[in-house]
Amino acid sequence: MKIVGGGVLFVVLVFLAAGPFSRVEAKRIKPVTRAPKRSQVGRVVGGGTAEEGLAPYQVSLQTEWGHFCGGAIIDKDWVLTAAHCVVNKYVEDIIVMTGSQNLVKPGPLYYADAKYVHCNHDKPSMHNDIALLHLNSSIVFNEKTQAVPLPTKPMEDGADVLLTGWGSEELWGDSPDLLKKVNLKYMEHSRCKEAMNDDPDVDFGHICTYTKVGEGSCHGDSGGPLVSGGYLVGVVNWGMPCAIGYPDMHASPLFYHDWIRSKMSGNRKC
Numbered sequence: 001m002k003i004v005g006g007g008v009l010f011v012v013l014v015f016l017a018a019g020p021f022s023r024v025e026a027k028r029i030k031p032v033t034r035a036p037k038r039s040q041v042g043r044v045v046g047g048g049t050a051e052e053g054l055a056p057y058q059v060s061l062q063t064e065w066g067h068f069c070g071g072a073i074i075d076k077d078w079v080l081t082a083a084h085c086v087v088n089k090y091v092e093d094i095i096v097m098t099g100s101q102n103l104v105k106p107g108p109l110y111y112a113d114a115k116y117v118h119c120n121h122d123k124p125s126m127h128n129d130i131a132l133l134h135l136n137s138s139i140v141f142n143e144k145t146q147a148v149p150l151p152t153k154p155m156e157d158g159a160d161v162l163l164t165g166w167g168s169e170e171l172w173g174d175s176p177d178l179l180k181k182v183n184l185k186y187m188e189h190s191r192c193k194e195a196m197n198d199d200p201d202v203d204f205g206h207i208c209t210y211t212k213v214g215e216g217s218c219h220g221d222s223g224g225p226l227v228s229g230g231y232l233v234g235v236v237n238w239g240m241p242c243a244i245g246y247p248d249m250h251a252s253p254l255f256y257h258d259w260i261r262s263k264m265s266g267n268r269k270c
Contacts, residue, residue, distance in 0.1 A: 070224025
């Protein structure tokens, strides 16, 4: 989770390009168009280490170099993540770690044998950032490893949302070893668009979360789960660099429900 402090505002004009030896894949970062209120900058707030067993649906997507993105178990054979996490990766290189909140003490490992990236990913930019991974063997469920159900109805403005992940705790930082958590609030679409200066990339395929400066997602959280009321309501996509006073954008599994079910049922066409 992103925990920031100090009074310096970093304006990021490029996306993070994680090199082959980096442990952390980018949460997609957009340029800042206006600064948050001065009175908000500098507050050190945020989440903490997740309690054991808090998010049994959480997975770490890894290569031989380590963690690069998060994901969520939605079925014994399927993991949901962000398209930008896997679009440029060979499927045979993707490892899925389950059942552990500690990256240096991994749980069971599974291997992807197919990936399904939304055929309109980044058409236009930042849209349709969602993907499915199919595993070459079924996940064994237990008290530390469980699937999370997809949502069945829209959220209400201000609903509580739990975000978990191994994302960096500072801009451009490394991923922590222990899973982090932060409690956020769902922000209704029209309020989110206003807060984002009517950014056209805030489309109806996204849900927005926001509480205050210093809380939110950062790179390494990409693809990770947002859960509300026991349902998977979001997958980390993009935002301003990190937790500086803007909402974060997440792909909505409710919006993409038909696409998800279609791919899981064997339809390989766009």
